[in-house]
Amino acid sequence: MTEIKNLTHSYGKFVALDDVSFEINRGDFIGLIGPNGAGKTTLMNTMVGILAADKGEVLIDGEEVAGFNAEVRRKIGYMPSELNTYEMFSPEELLNFLAAMYSLEKTVAKRRISELFEGLEMQEWKRKSIKKLSTGMKKKTAFAAAILHSPDLLVLDEPFESVDPISQHKMKEILKNYLADGGAVIMSSHVLDTVQSICNRFILMNKGKIIKESLVEEVGGNLEDEFFKLVTSLKLNENDDIVSEEENEE
Ligand SMILES: Nc1ncnc2c1ncn2[C@@H]1O[C@H](COP(=O)(O)OP(=O)(O)O)[C@@H](O)[C@H]1O
Ligand SMILES: [Mg+2]
Known part of the structure; x- marks a missing residue:
């Protein structure tokens, strides 16, 4: 089991990952979703130890990932969005x-x-x-x-981006076998149909925070509608508009 506890990371004064906590269990396939700039890549980089956390920790089977514990590190497989x-x-x-x-x-x-x-x-x-x-x-x-x-945990940052449908299918087959063998996956993606069809859970992030975490099967209709509803309502609440949000994108 992987425990993410109060994970926080800032770039200078800008808090890109803000006190995020959740757990990943064997067999979980988590879809990490959220608008551009939500903090998904920062979360993944901090989880695997590429970025140092300002606060919080990541534990795999009770052992901390930070530091140079090679045994714990090899429990993770990480696919960055760009090789x-x-x-x-x-x-x-x-x-x-x-x-x-x-x-x-x-x-x-x-x-x-x-x-x-x-x-x-x-x-x-x-x-x-x-x-x-x-x-x-x-x-x-x-x-x-x-x-x-x-590895025990696979961390995939937009794995299907720019991958042709046949290759995507092949990757999904490999992931299916990997999960059946007791693995766990967290994957960021903008393709909500894919998340809905292959993940059992999803985590929606916005501005460095988790705003919704749920089983995919608990989403009544389609995930895209749910995503749009949640993100739009947040923007309305904050009296924000889409333009100012985009200024903050990568
Ligand atoms: N190296 C960096 N230096 C400064 N700000 C960064 C850096 N990397 C990302 N950010 C900012 O942190 C926020 C989260 O980025 P990121 O984690 O890449 O989001 P996502 O993967 O969800 O699109 C964005 O506002 C982005 O501009
Ligand atoms: Mg990203």
């Missing part, structure tokens, strides 16, 4: 490198890597340098890199 590191590597080199870093047993690593390339239909591309790949293929590489070591 712009390791660009000189090919997908195959990257996965081999990560497998060595995670000390995966050689035969296990070989099987996992070939399963992933096969499952994601990347065979033809696995030896090209990542730099030269299409955005969709880079996304699939980042996805494979995140799930390679069978």
Whole structure:
């Protein structure tokens, strides 16, 4: 189980993540939704320890993620929204490198890597340098890199963005098996239909805070209507308008 407790992160004086708490259990597939600039990426980066929390903590099975506890860190697989590191590597080199870093047993690593390339239909591309790949293929590489070591928790930042429908389907199949094997996923997405069809829970963020957390099945109609209703009512309450909100976007 992952516990996120009072997590807070500021960029200078700007509080991008404001006292956020929730839990993730095995088998959970959480859709993290919210307008641009809501703080989704900041939450994910703080959860995995890329950004330091100003306040609060993240615990996996009772152990803190912050610090350099390699055992806890390897329980997490993280897919950033953009893969712009390791660009000189090919997908195959990257996965081999990560497998060595995670000390995966050689035969296990070989099987996992070939399963992933096969499952994601990347065979033809696995030896090209990542730099030269299409955005969709880079996304699939980042996805494979995140799930390679069978982490307890997968943190995916807009995994399906710019990925073609067939590849999305392949990724979803892999996620389904991963969840059935006892994994847990938190995924940010703007594609609310996808969230509604594959997630069991959703968390709606706005301005660094959670404004709604619920089981997907508890949403009466469609998630898009619910999202629109909630975000619009917040804007009305704050006497805010869409223009001033957009000024704060990435
Ligand atoms: N490195 C940064 N420095 C300053 N402000 C940032 C930085 N990264 C994000 N922000 C701001 O923090 C807020 C949340 O951003 P982000 O977490 O990327 O939101 P989301 O992923 O939901 O679109 C936005 O207002 C954004 O402009
Ligand atoms: Mg983001």
